[in-house]
Amino acid sequence: MPLEVVGEIFKACLPADITKLDLTNATSLDTIGAPLILSALWANICLRLPPLDNNIQSPLLVLAKNWIERSQECPLSINLCLLNDSQNARELIKLINEYSSRWTYFKYTGDPKFFPHFISDTSNTSQLHTLSLSSPPMWSPTLMIFNDGSVPLRPKCLQLHTVRSLRMVNISWSGLTELRIYSDLPVAMCLEALRIAPNLIRCTLKARDTEGVVLDHFAMPASPLLHANVVELTLITNIYSDIFSHLICPAVEKLAIHTLYEHDIIPMDLLIGFIQRSQCSIFSLSLKGAMLTTAHIDMLINAMPMLCHLDMDLEPDFPTRHFFSLLKEGGSQPQYLSDLQLLTISLRDDRFDFNLLRLVLRDIQNNMSFFRTNLRTLKFVIDKNRMIHGDRNILRHLSSLAQEGMQLDVLDLQTTITMYFRVVILIFPIRPLA
Structure with missing residues (x-):
C-alpha cells in the first residue's frame, strides 16, 4: 500500500x-x-511522512494521466463526475476517450451536454461491458446533435438515470444485451428502446405518464411490438394498459411487475392477457402491488404451468385459504404449480391468518408429501414493527414454530421504495434436495 x-x-x-x-x-x-x-x-x-496537515494540490488532468499510464494494458473502470464546464473538463474527456478501447465499466454523472463527447476510438475493439449515464436534476437537459464521423460506444449493458431522451446517448443499440432505464420515461419511449435494441436479453423499464421534461416524443406503435430475445423483463410503472397491450415477449422466462407508487394496483386482467398473448414459458414471477382474486390465481397458474419461483404480496383481500388449497390439492387440475420450488410471500396486512400458516406448516412437517409440488422453501417477509407492536398471538405462533424446529432468520432488506424496513424472514425447508 x-x-x-x-x-x-x-x-x-x-x-x-x-x-x-x-x-x-x-x-x-x-x-x-x-x-x-x-x-x-x-x-x-x-x-x-511529511506533516499530515499539509495538502498537496495536484491537477486532476495530471492525476488521470498518471493513473492511466500506470494501468498499462489493464482494463479500465472509470467513475467520472463533472459538475462544471471548463477547459480542463473537456481535456479530461479527450484524454479518457483515447483509451476507450480498454473501458470495461464507465459511469458518468453530471451535465448532460457532455454525453455526446464520450465516443469510441477508431479501432474496432471494445471491452465496454457497462455504460452508466446520470444527469442530476439541477441540469436542464437539451438535445444534442452528435458530431459527424464520431464512433458510438458499444456497451453490452446500458444504465440510464434521469435521462430525458434516448437521443442524448451516442451508442450502438444493436449490441446491447442488457438495458436498465430508471428515468421515468414515457411508455412510447421505452418501447422505442426495445425496438432499436433487438438483441436485449435482460431489460428493466421504469415508465410513467411523466409530467417532467421530455425532450422528444415517440408515437405508440400501431401494432404490438414483438421482441423475440428478452428473457428477463422487469416493469416498474403506473401505465399498465399501454405496455401490456403494445408488447409481446415470447422468450420471457423471468418476469417482474412492480407498481411505481405504493398505492397503485396492477390490473391483473391486462397482465394475464400479456402473458397469454406472448405465449411465453415463465419460470419466475414477481408481483408487487397486485390485488389478486381467486379467479386471478387460477388464470395465472393456468398461464404459467412451469413456474418455479413465485414472489408476491399478500394484500388484505388475498384468498389465502384458496391459494394454500391449490398448493396442497391442486384444485381441479393436478398440474397446478407442480414445478414450484421457491415461494416468497410478503405479508402487508395484520389480518393474515397466522393460525392457518401454523397448521399448514405443521402438516408439512408431519407429512413430507403434503404438497404435490417440488416446493423446497417457503419464505415469509413480515414487517417487524407490525409484528412486535401488533397482536401477541403472532409472537406466540412464531415461538411455537421455532419450538417445532422451524428455522427463523432475521435480516435487513431494502424495499423497492425509498424506505428501509427491518423485517423478519422465516425460511422453511420443505424437503432436502436430492
Whole structure:
C-alpha cells in the first residue's frame, strides 16, 4: 500500500488534538489514539511522512494521466463526475476517450451536454461491458446533435438515470444485451428502446405518464411490438394498459411487475392477457402491488404451468385459504404449480391468518408429501414493527414454530421504495434436495 494512503488512514484515526494525549500513560489515552501504541510500524510511518496537515494540490488532468499510464494494458473502470464546464473538463474527456478501447465499466454523472463527447476510438475493439449515464436534476437537459464521423460506444449493458431522451446517448443499440432505464420515461419511449435494441436479453423499464421534461416524443406503435430475445423483463410503472397491450415477449422466462407508487394496483386482467398473448414459458414471477382474486390465481397458474419461483404480496383481500388449497390439492387440475420450488410471500396486512400458516406448516412437517409440488422453501417477509407492536398471538405462533424446529432468520432488506424496513424472514425447508 502506498505510504501516502497509509498516512491518510493513519490521519483519520488520530484525535482532533493529539497534543492533549499522554502517550506514556495508556490508561489516560483516548481510544481514538490507540494506533500510536498498538503498532510501532504505524508510528514509524507517521514520523517519516511529511506533516499530515499539509495538502498537496495536484491537477486532476495530471492525476488521470498518471493513473492511466500506470494501468498499462489493464482494463479500465472509470467513475467520472463533472459538475462544471471548463477547459480542463473537456481535456479530461479527450484524454479518457483515447483509451476507450480498454473501458470495461464507465459511469458518468453530471451535465448532460457532455454525453455526446464520450465516443469510441477508431479501432474496432471494445471491452465496454457497462455504460452508466446520470444527469442530476439541477441540469436542464437539451438535445444534442452528435458530431459527424464520431464512433458510438458499444456497451453490452446500458444504465440510464434521469435521462430525458434516448437521443442524448451516442451508442450502438444493436449490441446491447442488457438495458436498465430508471428515468421515468414515457411508455412510447421505452418501447422505442426495445425496438432499436433487438438483441436485449435482460431489460428493466421504469415508465410513467411523466409530467417532467421530455425532450422528444415517440408515437405508440400501431401494432404490438414483438421482441423475440428478452428473457428477463422487469416493469416498474403506473401505465399498465399501454405496455401490456403494445408488447409481446415470447422468450420471457423471468418476469417482474412492480407498481411505481405504493398505492397503485396492477390490473391483473391486462397482465394475464400479456402473458397469454406472448405465449411465453415463465419460470419466475414477481408481483408487487397486485390485488389478486381467486379467479386471478387460477388464470395465472393456468398461464404459467412451469413456474418455479413465485414472489408476491399478500394484500388484505388475498384468498389465502384458496391459494394454500391449490398448493396442497391442486384444485381441479393436478398440474397446478407442480414445478414450484421457491415461494416468497410478503405479508402487508395484520389480518393474515397466522393460525392457518401454523397448521399448514405443521402438516408439512408431519407429512413430507403434503404438497404435490417440488416446493423446497417457503419464505415469509413480515414487517417487524407490525409484528412486535401488533397482536401477541403472532409472537406466540412464531415461538411455537421455532419450538417445532422451524428455522427463523432475521435480516435487513431494502424495499423497492425509498424506505428501509427491518423485517423478519422465516425460511422453511420443505424437503432436502436430492
